[in-house]
Amino acid sequence: MEDTHMEESEQKLESEVAPALIAIHPNQKFISVSIGSELRVFNLQVSEKRVTSLAISSDGKFLCFADKFGVVYVVDIGDHSCENQAPLSKKAVPILSHYCSIITRLEFSPDGQYIVTADRDFKIRVTVFPKEPLNGAHEIQSFCLGHTDFVSCLAFVHCQDSANQLLVSGSGDSTVRLWDYASGSLLDTCDVGAKAGLLDSIQGQDEILPAVTDLCATPDGSLIAVAIQSLPGILLLKCNLSSRTLSLSKVISVDGEPFIPTSIGASSSVPLLWMVMGASSISQPNNNKDSTALLARVRVLSGFDFNGSDSISHETRVLEDKEVPYSDPLLLELQGKLCIGEEAFSTAAQAVKMSMRNLLIKKHYSAERREVRKKGRNDKKNQTPLS
């Protein structure tokens, strides 16, 4: 339920900037897509596990989604001449899988040639997206290997030169990496955690690196926004398309509140970066029944484009609420309320810092703990004699 709320709020956010909308049933039984005035609903009951990521092919004909088993399914959504009943009966077909891993992100390459999947086992897989995807996607183009922790996000770097097929990825290892995804070769690594000055403050407590949670590239591919857990603000990376390198452009902080973006997005035509900080199931310190355990805060960064010169336009800044397009009605819709209490905010900020890591890292159990877990296993439970 909480997740649905998050998805919805993100999707509503997208609705301001993109033509298509997606919403997911609380138990992931259906996915609905709306394009213009059309609403299409698809049965997802084939998937037993939670959906972790989804994307629509660039030609709009196929919807792909990944579940927590690491299996990617495809649904044919192309033919909507008979949209009343037929789409619901369309089966999702498994087309590829990351063996027993969690797929964290799923994207189609801009030219539609490849489907790219990232997982928690440090891998990015680039698979040829076939003309008849219902028969499976068997041909692996490359693996982009080099991350030393879960891969959390992917973004394609669009450029005019079609020989340059660039992809950036963010990871729990606190780096953003630039890849030539057709060959799988690593072109550059940017240690964004260190660049944002986050490592020093953390060193004292723990050796946990702040994970990169989301990435967003400008339409020309020259600028990449990076959201990092524990960074109250956003980091901008410059991507040099000719030397194929990444460099720090700017760290933009948000004044007045501990705003740590958890998801970011932009349209291809408006130079605004939309950012949401959200967390579900936050523990309530004062057991206040009025305040729900959901928090969503939307902020917008202006000047998210690149004008060719070396300096980013001076207008790159986080907008005040009253400057956000559609202002209060939009924020009310997306956030649920206009004002978020300071206490709730800092609790959320604290939760957000570790949430992704807790979801994706491999858990190390002590020998003792392992024994306890073994005893609790279902197959053993049945064997305990009744007394």
Next chain:
Amino acid sequence: MLEQESIANHTHSKTTGLPRKRFYRARAHSNPLSDSHFPVPASPAQFDCALHYPQFFPPNKTNGSQKIEFADIGCGFGGLLISLSVLFPDKLMIGMELRDKVTEYVKERVLALRVSNPGQYENVSVVRTNSMKYIPNYFEKGQLTKMFFLFPDPHFKEKNHRRRVISPHLLDEYAYVLRVGGIIYTITDVEELGVWMNACLDGHPLFEAVSESELEADPVVELLSSATEEGQKVARNEGQTFRAVYRRIAASR
């Protein structure tokens, strides 16, 4: 150093210098789904071949560019590798095994064989890993020419079919590391699994069955049932085996 030797000697046969199996007992099966914590190379470039094949990568020479071409997935006690090593002395081959004690045994076995047969068995090594998860971390695209899946865990329950080492989706990864023309060898004594593996390979667009006449000419085929400990066990019990040998073909676009 001395101390180490005496420990090693304790587990090794005094006459042959080979490790004795009873010191390397392990459960017959291992759960491939559980999270593993052994080290895995971040990418194939990070895999240190010189460590595994010192003779092929002399420290003072930089021409050591030879790559591993054969992989025995779930190599068990390494019987096939030992036979292959003599048959293809100039090809590098590796066994991949999930059970750490068994891996340890194969490692000791190879080291002992290298000592007792100078110049031989330098092309064979073993690594402890979950090949169902980490194959792309070890091999580049099209690096391998032969892959072996001999007597894999049958995982009879339908619920556990996804743990089978030959499955439609895992074949995609095997097709990735095999070069076009490379061959995948599978054999089992479980008919149900034999049918399954055949069906998976038959249904995969990047594999085609190798013809009977080619199988007869291939010296490796005979080893599938004769060289491994599992195979010998089946032969002793006069059991049946089911073989599926397929070639990696280019994708049709």
